[in-house]
Amino acid sequence: MSVQADARRKTMLIQGAAHVSVLLGWEMLSRFVIPPQFLPPPSAIVRAFVTTTQSGELPRQLWQTASVLFLGFGLAIVSGMAVGIAMGMFPTLRRILDPYVNAFYAMPTVALVPLVIIWLGLGFEAKVFLTWLVAIFPVIINAQIGVMNVPAAFIETARAFGCDRWQVFRRVILHAATPFFIAGIRLGLGRALVGVVVAEMFTALAGLGYMVVFYGNTFRTAEVFVPIVVLAALSIAITKVIYRMERWIAPWRVAQE
Amino acid sequence: MLQCNDVCKTFTGGRGELEALRDIRFEVATGEFVSIIGPSGCGKTTLLRILHGLEPTTSGAVLLAGKRVEAPSPSSAMVFQQFNLFPWLTVARNVTFGLEVAKLPLAQCRERTERYVRLVGLEGFAEHYPHELSGGMQQRVGLARALALDPEVLLLDEPFGALDAITREELQREIAVILAQSPKTVVFITHNMDEAIFFSDRILVMGTRPGRILEEVRVDFPRPREADAVRASREFASMREHLWSRLSHGGKPA
Numbered sequence: 001m002s003v004q005a006d007a008r009r010k011t012m013l014i015q016g017a018a019h020v021s022v023l024l025g026w027e028m029l030s031r032f033v034i035p036p037q038f039l040p041p042p043s044a045i046v047r048a049f050v051t052t053t054q055s056g057e058l059p060r061q062l063w064q065t066a067s068v069l070f071l072g073f074g075l076a077i078v079s080g081m082a083v084g085i086a087m088g089m090f091p092t093l094r095r096i097l098d099p100y101v102n103a104f105y106a107m108p109t110v111a112l113v114p115l116v117i118i119w120l121g122l123g124f125e126a127k128v129f130l131t132w133l134v135a136i137f138p139v140i141i142n143a144q145i146g147v148m149n150v151p152a153a154f155i156e157t158a159r160a161f162g163c164d165r166w167q168v169f170r171r172v173i174l175h176a177a178t179p180f181f182i183a184g185i186r187l188g189l190g191r192a193l194v195g196v197v198v199a200e201m202f203t204a205l206a207g208l209g210y211m212v213v214f215y216g217n218t219f220r221t222a223e224v225f226v227p228i229v230v231l232a233a234l235s236i237a238i239t240k241v242i243y244r245m246e247r248w249i250a251p252w253r254v255a256q257e
Numbered sequence: 258m259l260q261c262n263d264v265c266k267t268f269t270g271g272r273g274e275l276e277a278l279r280d281i282r283f284e285v286a287t288g289e290f291v292s293i294i295g296p297s298g299c300g301k302t303t304l305l306r307i308l309h310g311l312e313p314t315t316s317g318a319v320l321l322a323g324k325r326v327e328a329p330s331p332s333s334a335m336v337f338q339q340f341n342l343f344p345w346l347t348v349a350r351n352v353t354f355g356l357e358v359a360k361l362p363l364a365q366c367r368e369r370t371e372r373y374v375r376l377v378g379l380e381g382f383a384e385h386y387p388h389e390l391s392g393g394m395q396q397r398v399g400l401a402r403a404l405a406l407d408p409e410v411l412l413l414d415e416p417f418g419a420l421d422a423i424t425r426e427e428l429q430r431e432i433a434v435i436l437a438q439s440p441k442t443v444v445f446i447t448h449n450m451d452e453a454i455f456f457s458d459r460i461l462v463m464g465t466r467p468g469r470i471l472e473e474v475r476v477d478f479p480r481p482r483e484a485d486a487v488r489a490s491r492e493f494a495s496m497r498e499h500l501w502s503r504l505s506h507g508g509k510p511a
Contacts, residue, residue: 157341160311161355161402162329171358175345252344252386 040222045229048222057211062230064207065196068124069234072131073192077185080136084143084184088177089169094144105137109195113202127199127207134195138187146180147173178250186242193235259285259308259410259442264317266303276467277303281317283461283470287409288440292453292460296504300468301446305412308444309333321410331359333410334403338418340395342387342402349374349383352401359406373401376435393424400432413445417452429455430484437481450500454478455487462503472503 023042030041040048052058087094087101113130120126150173158172200209208227215223246253266278277300285291295301306312308319310326310333319326321333334355342351349370356366374383377397387395396416403411416432417425429452436443447453453460460474474496478487487493 153337153339153341154343156311157335157337157343158358160309160329160335161406162331162358167358171354172343175343178345250345252388 037219037221040225044222045225048220049226049229052211052223052226058226058230061206061208061211061227062234065200065209065231066234068127068131068199068207069192069196072128072195073135073189075128076132076135076139076188076192079132080139080184080188081143081181083136084140085147085174085177087140088144088147089173101137101140104133105141109134110198113198117203122203126203127196130199131192131195134198135188135192138191139184142180142184142187143177146177146184149180150176179246179253182242182246182250186239189235189238189242193231197231258287258320258322259444260320261304261308262318262320264304264307264319265315266300266307266312267315278307279467279469281468281470283473285410285442285444287442290436290443290445290456290458292445292447292457293463294447294450294453294460294500294504295463295468296465297448299463299465301448301463302414304463304468305335305414305444305446308410309335309412331355331406332408333412334406334408335412335414336396336399336403336416338415340387340392340399340419342395342398344387347384347386348379348390348398351387351398352405355402355406369405369407373405376404377401378431391424392420393428396420396428400435404435408441410442410444413443415446415448417449418447426484432456433482433484450497450504451488453500454493454496455482455484460500462500474500 026039027041027043030036030039030044036044049058083097087097109130112133116126116130116133120129154172154176155168158168163171196207197209197212200207201213205214208231211227212224215221215226261281261283264278264281265276268275268277281304283291293301293304303312307314308326310319310328310330313327326333343354346354352370352374353366356369361369371383374380377400379394379397379401382390382394387398390398396419399416417428420428433456443456445453445456454476457476460476461470462472462474463469464471476496478490478492
């Protein structure tokens with residue numbers, strides 16, 4: 001036990017030392033070799049982080065981004081699951097919708113930004129819509145695949161124990177497909193984050209994406225790094241939440257892996 | 258009593274018709290243990306699914322206690338070769354599954370689940386998930402799930418087929434004990450002659466293409482049977498030899 005604890009402490013020590021030396025190296029490089037407009041030292045980024053936080057700018061923009069992300073991505077999860085499950089269950093619907101879903105999934109949705117601006121303007125709705133549009137397709141596709149890939153033996157067993165069609169769906173298909181649902185959500189998240197930032201860069205003057213553009217255009221490189229780091233932290237945090245969710249909803253699956 | 262009256266089954270698919278079963282006719286008396294033995298592809302499993310109401314007949318009918326079987330009902334329960342437990346449910350919830358679908362009162366579900374989990378020797382594993390159990394333990398869950406319904410007929414589809422030799426032997430003994438305590442009408446699908454002889458009152462030998470019953474063999478060893486004693490007897494050897502000769506020519510018309 002104490003041997004294990006020792007080993008863990010040692011690993012953590014090595015990890016910590018590695019991070020500190022990377023930061024130190026970066027600091028030295030930015031101070032003495034590379035001009036700070038190209039690559040600001042970590043200390044300058046920390047300072048920019050403090051000033052933008054104190055001025056209230058960073059919290060406000062983070063809230064902007066987070067509200068667009070949660071609304072757009074949340075809607076994408078709910079509507080994407082509904083459509084995907086329906087497509088998995090009903091072959092006719094699948095045949096009708098499949099080409100559209102595949103086309104939208106394959107194409108770079110950023111190309112639609114001008115259209116969305118014409119339709120919905122530059123405000124909150126446009127950003128939510130773009131986020132939703134970017135994130136929904138992996139959710140649909142994975143939900144559909146999950147429903148279609150439920151092993152026939154499970155369905156046969158459920159029928160053998162008297163389940164009707166609705167019970168087979170509720171008691172078996174929804175559970176058996178859960179790992180696919182979560183995979184779709186995980187893939188959708190990555191796209192949703194890109195969607196939010198792109199939407200903010202092109203549309204209204206708000207959010208972390210806007211911060212990147214604004215400080216980039218004014219060559220305040222240290223401030224550019226602040227929203228980038230926050231976005232990275234945000235995506236890691238949400239990924240962790242999804243992982244926790246999977247452990248909670250499908251403990252059997254996580255344990256199998 | 259379970260009656261199978263002139264059941265025929267023909268599958269119609271993209272490549273034309275396939276006659277799977279022809280004129281299957283037999284009866285299983287209440288409390289009787291009947292094995293159906295035959296080479297793979299003879300339609301044994303299809304027959305079992307028809308007996309359970311999972312598959313419609315092309316002609317003929319299955320009657321259970323005089324009533325026509327058209328859909329699965331709690332009066333008969335199946336045990337599968339590959340266990341077919343639901344991996345997202347715990348042992349207890351797997352056993353309760355059929356009871357919940359049959360809409361038994363909650364208290365009764367709980368009481369029966371507990372009783373049958375104990376009966377198959379899985380006390381202390383009720384809250385485990387299937388993947389945490391060995392194959393033999395998983396099949397015990399499969400057995401408990403079927404027995405918990407307290408069905409009139411138990412349909413066993415090669416229940417030992419996916420188990421190693423030692424586990425198989427152990428589980429066989431235990432099932433023999435369980436059935437001796439509370440006799441059930443059993444239809445047992447297998448391609449293992451020793452199993453068939455050890456368990457059965459009667460053995461139906463099937464042939465292929467189309468699947469049909471070639472012969473009916475009575476097994477008169479007194480009960481309770483002891484596996485080693487049965488296996489050592491002369492009757493066992495001659496019966497086994499007889500079954501083997503039927504099975505090895507099973508493909509061709511006699």
